[in-house]
Amino acid sequence: MAQINDSQRDGAVTLPATTVDRRPLTDQVADYVRDLIIQDILKPGDPINVQSICETLQISQTPLREALKMLAAQRLVDMKPNKRVVVASLDGREVENMLVVYTEMEKLAGRLAAQHATTADIKVLQQHEQALMAAFEAGESLRYFHANQAFHLALVRASHNEALVEVHANLNARLYRTRFKGNQLNHRRGDWQVVAEEHGEILRAIIEQDGERCAALLSQHLNGARFSLRE
Numbered sequence: 001m002a003q004i005n006d007s008q009r010d011g012a013v014t015l016p017a018t019t020v021d022r023r024p025l026t027d028q029v030a031d032y033v034r035d036l037i038i039q040d041i042l043k044p045g046d047p048i049n050v051q052s053i054c055e056t057l058q059i060s061q062t063p064l065r066e067a068l069k070m071l072a073a074q075r076l077v078d079m080k081p082n083k084r085v086v087v088a089s090l091d092g093r094e095v096e097n098m099l100v101v102y103t104e105m106e107k108l109a110g111r112l113a114a115q116h117a118t119t120a121d122i123k124v125l126q127q128h129e130q131a132l133m134a135a136f137e138a139g140e141s142l143r144y145f146h147a148n149q150a151f152h153l154a155l156v157r158a159s160h161n162e163a164l165v166e167v168h169a170n171l172n173a174r175l176y177r178t179r180f181k182g183n184q185l186n187h188r189r190g191d192w193q194v195v196a197e198e199h200g201e202i203l204r205a206i207i208e209q210d211g212e213r214c215a216a217l218l219s220q221h222l223n224g225a226r227f228s229l230r231e
Contacts, residue, residue: 029057030067037076037087038180039142044089048077074173095178098171103222105168106152107215110202112159114211121158122207128154129199136196144196145180151199158206195224 036042071077132147205214
């Protein structure tokens, strides 16, 4: 995808072309901008060039403004005076604190999923696990990231605890860029295959209704990425 150079810091970013699907337009636009952010095409502090994005997607400003409100609620962008919007910044301590909480939530979700996951839940998790392994084998990091996200969100939904699902989804959105960076580090360090295959072990623990093993596997899986981000 396109990269920003120094001459583009004023917001005149060369944006990648894309197509849209049949989901609500605001959701599609939010996903597009979110992907620009997580891939560092738009970096922390960079302005969001509304006109460029509207021209790239061939849309009016209304759905983009609504999408930016969604991203602001997830704290991925900051709304400034005079309708300026910039990519949000997170300091290292804030990220570390969120990752600690995120890991504990997923461990709880793993224990609950092992107790409450239905046949339908297991089928969805299997589909996502197959999708992420296919993306891994194809070497497609962004597609892998989205499949990985889908797996973890489905795991939490399999807990059948709506409060946990809601809180986890909110924190997950704020950690989007951080988790993508963690995936990239695993790729560069040669750990990608190990991390990808851990999903199968996590799924097996849920199928076997072994909540403690599932929680332990999730702890190992998520802490590995967390510790690599410190280096």
